[in-house]
Amino acid sequence: MKAMLGLVIVVLIVFLVVLFRPTGDNTATMTKKDNQQEIVQPSSTDDSAQSSTTDQLAAADDDKYEKMTARYQLLEKARTRLKRKLSRLQHELWGKNFPKEQAKEFNELMLNAHKLIKNPYKLGAFSSVKDIQDEIDSVTFAGEELEEIMQVVESATQADMPSENSVN
Secondary structure (H helix, E strand, C coil): CHHHHHHHHHHHHHHHHHHHCCCCCCCCEEEEECCEEEEECCCHHHHHHHHHHHHHHHHHHHHHHHHHHHHHHHHHHHHHHHHHHHHHHHHHHCCCCCCHHHHHHHHHHHHHHHHHHHCCCCHHHCCCHHHHHHHHHHHHHHHHHHHHHHHHHHHHHHHHCCCCCCCC
């Protein structure tokens, strides 16, 4: 038991020495050249080069964020249009009967559109403008599929309606 306690204390001391040992990152570094010690001071040109690259990266990040925000606003508008189309289609389909295969296809397409609306990705979920554009394309495609369903429903509704000439 004493040996175990001694081992734990030794490991703790070694850990503390490694943790708090001065590394000299902020001080002048010592280098050896041909048995002579030379002190190398950090140069101010490194700092200016580092700050200019940081400024360039910050400017690029700001530009990327602005582009992503603009695209995300377009995505929000596309989602709103998709939500309206889905609501309108659900209203039109209420109480209508279609063949089983066709109804199954309508259901699948509507569920896919609903999944895009139910849990939308926020701006932070996208890493680039391309990712946002891909999401816009998928929302637009789902909207086009809903439009096709709407046309089929409208044509079926018009076929079921009696013509005005046959009404007395």
